[in-house]
Amino acid sequence: MSVGNVWLIKSEPDKYSWDDLNRDGRTFWDGVRNYQARNNLQAMQVGDLCLYYHSVAEKQIVGLARVVRQAYQDPTTEDERWRVVDVEPFAALKRPLSLEAIKGDEVLREMAIVRQSRLSVAPVTREQFERVLALTGTQVTGVSA
Secondary structure, eight states: BBBBOOEEEEEETSSSSSHHHHHHHHOOOOOOOOOOHHHHHHHOOOOOEEEEEEEETOEEEEEEEEEEEEEOOOTTSSSOOOEEEEEEEEEEEEEEEEEHHHHHHOOOOHHHHHHHHHOSEEEOOOOHHHHHHHHHTTTOTOOOO
């Protein structure tokens, strides 16, 4: 499987955690009320991978999700400006990657999670994605750059 774009999606673990996504098997990614994050959701394609980041207390990347439905109207609001995508769990990371480690890494310190810490959906470069996998000791079978 060839990876399209890669994204970072953030969630507070007490609101919707990686474990919740694994339990549910699929969810729509809602609650985005920032135009830049909304535009990023709109750009997502089926098959794109997402680094799943636990914000607030944990501040770490914990897993990989995959986009399984492109952007559509957010069902939690009647405001047509807001979009969601559907995601499913793809792979757990062998070990989480903390924000502190991200900030300390030469490749990762330029990630949006560092530069725009409040942005809930952000693009990730191929180099950054591969670095996250390397630092977490994660090998993803069937995925090529």
